[in-house]
Amino acid sequence: MVVMKSEKFDYFINxxxxxxxxxxxxxxxxxxxSNSKLxxxxxxxxxxxxxxxxxxxxxxxPGMLPVINEECVKQAVRTGLGLNAKxxxxxxxxxxxxxxxxxxxxxxxxxxxxxxxxxxxxxxxxPYGSKEVGIERLHLEQDAGKSIHDxxxxxxxxxxxxxxxxxxxxxxxxxxxxxxxVNAYIKKxxxxxxxxxxxDGNMQEGSLRADVNVSVRRVGDKEFGTRCEIKNVNSIKFxxxxxxYEASRQVVLLESGKEIDQETRLFDTKKNETRxxxxxxxxxxxxxxxxxxxxxxxxxxxxxxxxxxSLPELPDKKKERFIKDYGLNAYEAxxxxxxxxxxxxxxxxxxxxxxxxxxxxxxxxxxxMLNDKGLNISNSPISAVDxxxxxxxxxxxxxxxxxxxxVFEIMIESGDSPKKIIETKGLxxxxxxxxxxxxxxxxxxxxxxxxDQYKSGKEKLFGFFVGQVMKSSGGKANPQLTNEILKKxxxx
Amino acid sequence: MSDxxxxxxxxxxxxIKTKEISSTDLTKAYIKNIEGAKKLNAFVTxxxxxxxxxxxxxxxxxxxxxxLPGIPLAVKDLFCTENFKTTAGSNILNNFVPSYESTVTxxxxxxxxxxxxxxxxxxxxxxxxxxxxxxxxxxxxxxxQLVPGGSSGGSSSALxxxxxxxxxxxxxxxxIRQPASFTGTVGLKPTYGLCSRWGxxxxxxxxxxxxxxxxDITDCAIMLEAMSGFDEKDSTSINKKxxxxxxxxxxxxxxxxxxxxxxxxxxxxxxxxDELWEKxxxxxxxxxxxxxxxxLPHTKYALPTYYIVAPAEASSNLARYDGVxxxxxxxKGKDLIEMYENxxxxxxxxxxxxxxxxxxxxxxxxxxxxYYLKAQKVRQLIKRDFDDNFTKVDAILTxxxxxxxxxxxxxxxxxxxxxxxxxxxVPTNLAGLPALSLPAGLDKQGLPLGLQLIGKPLDxxxxxxxxxxxxxxxxxxxxxxxxxx
Numbered sequence: 009m010v011v012m013k014s015e016k017f018d019y020f021i022n023x024x025x026x027x028x029x030x031x032x033x034x035x036x037x038x039x040x041x042s043n044s045k046l047x048x049x050x051x052x053x054x055x056x057x058x059x060x061x062x063x064x065x066x067x068x069x070p071g072m073l074p075v076i077n078e079e080c081v082k083q084a085v086r087t088g089l090g091l092n093a094k095x096x097x098x099x100x101x102x103x104x105x106x107x108x109x110x111x112x113x114x115x116x117x118x119x120x121x122x123x124x125x126x127x128x129x130x131x132x133x134x135p136y137g138s139k140e141v142g143i144e145r146l147h148l149e150q151d152a153g154k155s156i157h158d159x160x161x162x163x164x165x166x167x168x169x170x171x172x173x174x175x176x177x178x179x180x181x182x183x184x185x186x187x188x189x190v191n192a193y194i195k196k197x198x199x200x201x202x203x204x205x206x207x208d209g210n211m212q213e214g215s216l217r218a219d220v221n222v223s224v225r226r227v228g229d230k231e232f233g234t235r236c237e238i239k240n241v242n243s244i245k246f247x248x249x250x251x252x253y254e255a256s257r258q259v260v261l262l263e264s265g266k267e268i269d270q271e272t273r274l275f276d277t278k279k280n281e282t283r284x285x286x287x288x289x290x291x292x293x294x295x296x297x298x299x300x301x302x303x304x305x306x307x308x309x310x311x312x313x314x315x316x317x318s319l320p321e322l323p324d325k326k327k328e329r330f331i332k333d334y335g336l337n338a339y340e341a342x343x344x345x346x347x348x349x350x351x352x353x354x355x356x357x358x359x360x361x362x363x364x365x366x367x368x369x370x371x372x373x374x375x376x377m378l379n380d381k382g383l384n385i386s387n388s389p390i391s392a393v394d395x396x397x398x399x400x401x402x403x404x405x406x407x408x409x410x411x412x413x414x415v416f417e418i419m420i421e422s423g424d425s426p427k428k429i430i431e432t433k434g435l436x437x438x439x440x441x442x443x444x445x446x447x448x449x450x451x452x453x454x455x456x457x458x459x460d461q462y463k464s465g466k467e468k469l470f471g472f473f474v475g476q477v478m479k480s481s482g483g484k485a486n487p488q489l490t491n492e493i494l495k496k497x498x499x500x
Numbered sequence: 501m502s503d504x505x506x507x508x509x510x511x512x513x514x515x516i517k518t519k520e521i522s523s524t525d526l527t528k529a530y531i532k533n534i535e536g537a538k539k540l541n542a543f544v545t546x547x548x549x550x551x552x553x554x555x556x557x558x559x560x561x562x563x564x565x566x567x568l569p570g571i572p573l574a575v576k577d578l579f580c581t582e583n584f585k586t587t588a589g590s591n592i593l594n595n596f597v598p599s600y601e602s603t604v605t606x607x608x609x610x611x612x613x614x615x616x617x618x619x620x621x622x623x624x625x626x627x628x629x630x631x632x633x634x635x636x637x638x639x640x641x642x643x644x645q646l647v648p649g650g651s652s653g654g655s656s657s658a659l660x661x662x663x664x665x666x667x668x669x670x671x672x673x674x675x676i677r678q679p680a681s682f683t684g685t686v687g688l689k690p691t692y693g694l695c696s697r698w699g700x701x702x703x704x705x706x707x708x709x710x711x712x713x714x715x716d717i718t719d720c721a722i723m724l725e726a727m728s729g730f731d732e733k734d735s736t737s738i739n740k741k742x743x744x745x746x747x748x749x750x751x752x753x754x755x756x757x758x759x760x761x762x763x764x765x766x767x768x769x770x771x772x773x774d775e776l777w778e779k780x781x782x783x784x785x786x787x788x789x790x791x792x793x794x795x796l797p798h799t800k801y802a803l804p805t806y807y808i809v810a811p812a813e814a815s816s817n818l819a820r821y822d823g824v825x826x827x828x829x830x831x832k833g834k835d836l837i838e839m840y841e842n843x844x845x846x847x848x849x850x851x852x853x854x855x856x857x858x859x860x861x862x863x864x865x866x867x868x869x870x871y872y873l874k875a876q877k878v879r880q881l882i883k884r885d886f887d888d889n890f891t892k893v894d895a896i897l898t899x900x901x902x903x904x905x906x907x908x909x910x911x912x913x914x915x916x917x918x919x920x921x922x923x924x925x926v927p928t929n930l931a932g933l934p935a936l937s938l939p940a941g942l943d944k945q946g947l948p949l950g951l952q953l954i955g956k957p958l959d960x961x962x963x964x965x966x967x968x969x970x971x972x973x974x975x976x977x978x979x980x981x982x983x984x985x
Binding site for chain 2: 105
């Protein structure tokens with residue numbers, strides 16, 4: 009459902025025979041945040057030496073049995089609740105059977121027919137309005153290990169650190185229609201999961217990857233076209249590039265009267281193209297069946313209710329509240345809830361200063377500085393309390409906006425509080441009308457000729473006088489008062 | 501002293517406790533027997549030095565309060581034993597030395613016993629005659645040309661030949677009870693989940709269950725008590741209080757109701773089996789038991805159901821034997837796929853390959869619903885048959901096997917006739933129920949025959965009690981001449 013706003017949705021591919029719409033569905037693999045793996049006690053920490061975090065279970069020694077990690081189950085339920093999805097109190101772990109060197113058991117434990125989470129939805133903010141994307145399901149599964157092919161010319165090495173780590177596979181409905189929507193969808197999922205603390209969303213470390221299903225159809229067609237699945241894409245940029253390439257490829261095929269083969273494809277990031285990996289005929293027969301080593305997973309409704317009660321406020325709710333309680337506009341609210349840490353920072357600053365000014369200054373100078381330095385809000389050199397003091401100083405008229413920028417720079421360098429900087433550097437705004445009037449009178453008497461010109465109609469000179477006042481006050485003169493007094497005196 | 505090794509475990513324990521014999525002398529006696537019984541091929545690995553060392557430790561600092569004080573035990577080579585080779589009777593694991601101990605064997609050792617050796621078995625416990633082992637077939641001490649049953653054939657042979665005072669096996673479709681029946685010994689398959697599967701090389705996870713194989717019921721109760729118990733490392737393990745089976749053993753079974761299922765009278769069953777069954781009924785009746793004719797209508801589907809479910813699970817369980825991380829790896833092959841193919845072709849024997857193929861087939865897309873799913877439904881019906889009847893009876897009495905021990909090579913070319921051996925034993929695995937095979941008589945050739953007592957879930961004590969009373973009144977004597985030494 010697309011509610012049209014000022015801008016219109018316009019991602020179409022033009023062929024000779026008409027306009028095509030791109031239909032996209034994502035299977036996102038999100039690594040569950042947990043201390044240990046889905047079915048073993050091995051640690052999940054990233055960056056260990058190869059095969060350092062591998063138990064007998066992870067490496068599938070004879071007679072080893074999986075035991076479900078309760079925390080991973082809770083994380084999946086939390087995520088399901090965050091996606092407004094149905095939690096299935098009965099779910100089953102199945103074996104997905106295939107041979108590969110980095111799959112020690114010869115099967116992956118996954119959930120096939122009975123996933124732990126059913127249908128849900130996610131809201132996206134697009135320039136053309138709010139868009140709802142359906143979630144088909146979320147299930148828990150084990151990650152595989154890693155095959156390393158480039159360490160030796162003749163051998164492949166296997167690292168099983170990742171083997172057995174819990175993943176949530178989040179399957180969307182084919183509701184996405186453009187690379188921009190994919191970008192918004194992934195970011196929204198990531199935000200929700202980071203709010204919930206169920207996935208760190210770190211794409212560089214592989215915590216979030218996706219299989220992308222792409223098909224095209226003529227605008228107006230009711231039926232979906234044949235889809236291709238692009239496997240294991242690990243950045244939003246690559247997803248977007250892969251979709252663009254793949255959609256165009258499919259349109260070219262259709263335009264030339266050919267059919268799309270349903271197949272699995274790989275995205276070559278160097279050549280920026282997708283390549284066939286295997287056709288439908290060569291598709292694996294995974295021979296799914298319920299894992300007899302594990303009993304069906306039965307969730308107590310009380311557990312689900314308790315988890316629901318303990319959920320943090322999620323971005324959609326928080327955005328509404330920011331608009332209502334802080335008087336922010338939708339854009340500001342959106343930016344400020346995009347990361348939980350940012351929203352926390354904002355709320356702290358707003359409480360100690362001014363809602364609107366806090367938003368403006370955070371989204372302006374603070375974000376620009378963090379961006380410049382490659383930092384994020386959690387390791388910002390300026391604390392929320394100090395930043396609030398700065399905003400409050402602007403708000404109260406103690407310093408001007410221009411001076412505030414100066415103070416801000418000094419805060420970054422020195423780490424001092426704004427108060428201290430304003431005091432020691434004497435940056436406090438001159439807001440005493442008497443003193444200002446005295447200073448302005450002096451300036452006017454020094455520039456009699458200009459005053460005369462002004463009075464005879466050259467009103468543009470007003471700016472000159474303001475400049476002189478600022479120069480003489482070292483920028484500290486209260487601009488508003490300066491204007492008022494200047495106007496009064498020039499009239500006389 | 502007369503030969504200690506032909507006594508039952510509980511008699512031996514008494515003698516250890518009264519210090520009539522030391523653990524070291526006991527261990528030496530078994531080692532002597534084992535060394536003289538190479539012909540039987542019951543052992544894959546012996547751990548004599550280790551056993552003597554442990555025996556010496558026990559004698560230096562004996563703890564007589566333990567259930568198995570200073571007792572050497574050989575176990576089926578399907579149980580992973582720390583630092584001792586564990587082969588599962590397969591070439592693919594012929595060099596595999598676990599760094600861990602199975603829960604069941606650990607329980608035995610924690611009760612005062614120690615490892616004497618690893619016993620031959622059918623490859624991955626797939627077989628009914630111990631002829632599929634990579635380490636050669638095992639011979640039944642009952643007769644030179646006879647199979648000891650399978651898959652726990654090394655266990656039954658070693659026990660009957662006095663090479664171990666008691667032993668443990670695993671039972672997926674009859675692998676404890678059928679060899680017990682063939683050797684005139686007692687074998688118990690406990691309720692699914694009573695003994696942990698952790699550290700046992702898996703065949704079919706939803707059916708596998710470890711259990712004791714002993715010379716009499718008292719020994720069986722002692723061993724079950726020692727080996728069973730909840731294990732959080734096995735998700736299918738049952739969390740319940742441990743029971744004192746040996747202490748609670750009673751021979752008063754008056755007033756119990758025992759069901760006699762008509763479906764266990766199969767076509768072409770030798771007359772002797774029928775006569776044995778009648779004999780069993782009479783003994784129980786004389787003990788004050790009420791016999792009730794019952795019907796388990798889905799029994800005839802048990803064998804086909806079993807031969808879908810078990811291979812399906814096996815095909816997946818055995819996928820880990822790929823030559824990548826441990827075990828045998830073929831040196832032939834130019835890439836990963838060829839390495840897999842050659843490793844598994846050379847590493848597995850024919851019966852294992854047959855079952856992997858069957859299992860892969862029944863799980864394949866397009867066949868799953870017709871085979872695997874349907875088998876799971878039938879499995880529920882078989883279980884319901886038992887549930888329905890257990891509202892009326894305390895236990896069920898059937899023959900253990902449709903015949904006595906057969907000749908080596910007799911059935912190797914006819915898998916179906918081999919599979920038919922399990923006809924009376926598989927239903928209880930499918931239903932997860934406890935079942936006891938106890939020696940009940942001899943056929944015309946003097947070969948032992950067993951009867952089976954099937955109990956309600958977790959009702960091991962009751963079938964042990966019935967077996968105990970039966971044993972006292974059966975006058976069965978297993979006369980094995982030590983022809984091999």
